[in-house]
Amino acid sequence: MxxxxxxxxxxxxxxxxxxxxxxxxxxxxxxxxxxxxxxxxxxxxxxxxxxxxxxxxxxxxxxxxxxxxxxxxxxxxxxxxxxxxxxxxxxxxxxxxxxxxxxxxxxxxxxxxxxxxENTEYHLNTGHYEVDLFKDYYVSPSLLSTLKSNNKALHVVGSIYAKENGLNNCLILNTDKQIVEALNGNLFLVKDKTIKTPPLADGCLKGVMRQQILELGKSLEDFTIEEASISPFELQKADELFITNVITGIQPISQYRKKTFSSTIGEKLIINLNEKILA
Missing domain, CATH: 3.30.470.10 (Aminotransferase class 4, branched-chain amino acid transferase, N-terminal domain)
Structure with a gap:
C-alpha cells in the first residue's frame, strides 16, 4: 500500500x-x-x-x-x-x-x-564487484545535477550498458571528463593516506551517505579526507575504491579493468557507520 x-x-x-x-x-x-x-x-x-x-x-x-x-x-x-x-x-x-x-x-x-x-546493520559485500566507465553520455555539472530528481535517463541507460557488459556498475563522467559518481551512489577513492570523493561542483549527487562518510573519515587516524576531482587515470593507481548510498552503506569495488582493489578502509568505515546508527 x-x-x-x-x-x-x-x-x-x-x-x-x-x-x-x-x-x-x-x-x-x-x-x-x-x-x-x-x-x-x-x-x-x-x-x-x-x-x-x-x-x-x-x-x-x-x-x-x-x-x-x-x-x-x-x-x-x-x-x-x-x-x-x-x-x-x-x-x-x-x-x-x-x-x-x-x-x-x-x-x-x-x-x-x-x-x-533484510539487514538492520550495514554489511560489507567483499565479493567480486566489477566496474568500468560509461562514456556514451556525460553529466553537465550544475546545481540540477546534484539533485535526486526523476531526470535519471543517463543512469538508466548506463545501468542497461552495465548489464549488457556483465558489469556490476559503471562510473560516469562529467563534460570535463572527470569522474562524477557511480550509477547508484557516490564514489570514494583511497590512495596512500588520502581518501577523496568528487566535489559537488563536479556535478555529483549531494548524497546523504556521502556526507556520513566524509564525517566518519575524519576520525580515521593518519588519514586525510577531501573533496577533490578524480581523473580516470587515477583509478588504476588507487589502493581502494568504494561506492556509497543509504541502502547499501558501502560497496567496495573489487575490479576496474585489470586492476584489483582491497577493502581495508571500507571495512573500518562500515564498523564506524554501524556504531553511529545503533548508538
Missing amino acids: KNFNGTIQENEQFISAENRGLNYGDALFETMKYASGKLLFWEDHYFRLMASMRIMRMEIPMNFTMEFLEDEILKTLEANALKDDTARIKLLVYREEGGYYTPESNDVGFVISTNKL
Whole structure:
C-alpha cells in the first residue's frame, strides 16, 4: 500500500496520466532506510529535500515539517506491517499537474512507498564487484545535477550498458571528463593516506551517505579526507575504491579493468557507520 497525499491507498492506480513527474520528470525523491525503529539520517534527508524543492521552485507547503513527513512515513510503514522491521522508503514529491513545460502551479503532492529489507546493520559485500566507465553520455555539472530528481535517463541507460557488459556498475563522467559518481551512489577513492570523493561542483549527487562518510573519515587516524576531482587515470593507481548510498552503506569495488582493489578502509568505515546508527 502507498501513501498518496496523506491517504493510504490499496489500489495503486492513482497517478494521473497528466502527472508532471511522469510527463516531464518534474519530481524529486528521497530514498531512505528505516531500522531499529527510526529513520536513519532523517534530518539530512529532510533538509536536502527542502533545499532541492527551493532549487526546483516548488512551493513548500506550510505543513511540510520534519514531524509531519516523518509521521506520514511511519503511517505508511504501519499500513504495510513494517514498523517493527527494516525497510526501504521512497518519498516522492511532484509538482501538481497543469501546463506543459511551464507549470500552471508550483503546488506539490507526494507519494510514499515502502519495501522490506533484510539487514538492520550495514554489511560489507567483499565479493567480486566489477566496474568500468560509461562514456556514451556525460553529466553537465550544475546545481540540477546534484539533485535526486526523476531526470535519471543517463543512469538508466548506463545501468542497461552495465548489464549488457556483465558489469556490476559503471562510473560516469562529467563534460570535463572527470569522474562524477557511480550509477547508484557516490564514489570514494583511497590512495596512500588520502581518501577523496568528487566535489559537488563536479556535478555529483549531494548524497546523504556521502556526507556520513566524509564525517566518519575524519576520525580515521593518519588519514586525510577531501573533496577533490578524480581523473580516470587515477583509478588504476588507487589502493581502494568504494561506492556509497543509504541502502547499501558501502560497496567496495573489487575490479576496474585489470586492476584489483582491497577493502581495508571500507571495512573500518562500515564498523564506524554501524556504531553511529545503533548508538
